[in-house]
Amino acid sequence: MSTDADRVEPQRSKARQLPSLGLVDRFDRPMRDLRISVTDRCNFRCVYCMPKKVFGRDYSFLDRNELLSFEEIERVARISAAHGVRKIRLTGGEPLLRRGIEGLIERLAALRTPEGERLEIALTTNGSALAVKAAALKAAGLDRVTVSIDSLDDELFQSINDVRFPVSRVLDGIDAAHQAGLGPIKLNMVVKRGVNDGEILDMAAHFKDTPFTLRFIEFMDVGTTNGWSLDEVVPSSEIIERIGAVFPLEQIAPVVPGEVAKRWRYRDGGGEVGVISSVTNAFCGTCNRARISTEGKLFTCLFADEGHDLRALLRGGADDAELASAMASIWGARDDRYSEIRSELTPGLRQARNRIEMSYIGG
Ligand code: SAM
Ligand code: SF4
Ligand code: SF4
Secondary structure (H helix, E strand, O other): OOOOOOOOOHHHOOOEEEOOOEEEOOOOOEOOEEEEEOOOOOOOOOOOOOOOOOOOOOOOOOOHHHOOOHHHHHHHHHHHHHHOOOEEEEEOOOHHHOOOHHHHHHHHHOOEOOOOOEOEEEEEEOOOOHHHHHHHHHHHOOOEEEEEOOOOOHHHHHHHHOOOOOHHHHHHHHHHHHHHOOOOOEEEEEEEOOOOHHHHHHHHHHHOOOOOEEEEEEOOOOOOOOOOOHHHEOOHHHHHHHHHOOOOEEEEOOOOOOOOOEEEEEOOOOOEEEEEOOOOOOOHHHOOEEEEOOOOEEEOOOOOOOOEEHHHHHHOOOOHHHHHHHHHHHHHOOOOOHHHHHHHOOHHHHHHOOOOOHHHHOO
16 A cells, blocks of 8 residues: 555655755755665574564565565665765665675675765675675675674574574674675674673673674664563663773764764773664764665665655656656655654554564664
């Protein structure tokens, strides 16, 4: 069923272009970062993302012809680059499950900005296939990977991924990615109180003095299937306090505008950690991320309840100018700041909304 948000009107672009920023939204936020979900499938069933009771045997994933093809993704990415996108991140589901992903990476690596620069191409993965694929991904043109790893305790790790996948294979994958030159590598740990918050210090100690940057992510209320509750969120401030009590830390300035992680460095020179405070310290003011879902809907916020159907345009014969105009009008109308207004949402309202799942849109 088509909704207002679905309807895309290519001819009515009122989007503004600021000379230094390219396309901007209603709050002057540029579109810099494009996250593309290449599959809604995953070989893990992380309890906070794809719980088995929802994503079980009977769950119907998208058919192949519903996914955007590599040609379609390349077209959207090319137009996005003309609108100001400088970085593309492939995600999912588990992006390494998409057959021939290297071919997509080759196409994206060949794109250029209006100034003739190549885009940065990154990928977020659960790491399960990295040991096998890292070298081919690098050869195809991938710049960097971010690997999700929620615990070093094998029993706990297996209970979180819920498919008995051993943490040692993810660690092997991280090493393979490092050997292949897919760095700097970031590691994401979603922290859930009472589940893996006891692992914070072990994780920090393990990855201190390594080339990897560990980032702690507050458990978010994405989707409607992960049974989110504020009590399970460990605020970033607490995480920094806990680590800092053992390994003294100092905050450092962001390198890139719109960077979501707050960065802290070990005072003894042992590298840095990051915290992503999506719940306790919203960063909507600088949010420059657009997201394309697996079947080609453009979402201007991770917490949007509906996306804009670009696939209908792509398959309906729209030319590049129409597609560019449609994307410009969607971004130009953007006024999302969900995290900033989250505190105003009542539990009743939360239930009423039809929010998208993390496994569908990617992180
Ligand atoms: N499968 C890949 C992976 O796990 O890295 C890519 C997709 S996954 C949806 C992207 C990121 O979202 C992962 O780092 C995952 O831990 C994070 N994530 C999923 N559900 C989350 C939630 N409720 N709160 C915070 N982060 C979440
Ligand atoms: Fe799969 Fe990533 Fe979600 Fe875990 S977080 S279920 S690995 S998509
Ligand atoms: Fe961006 Fe939406 Fe997250 Fe705010 S809530 S930071 S607008 S994705």
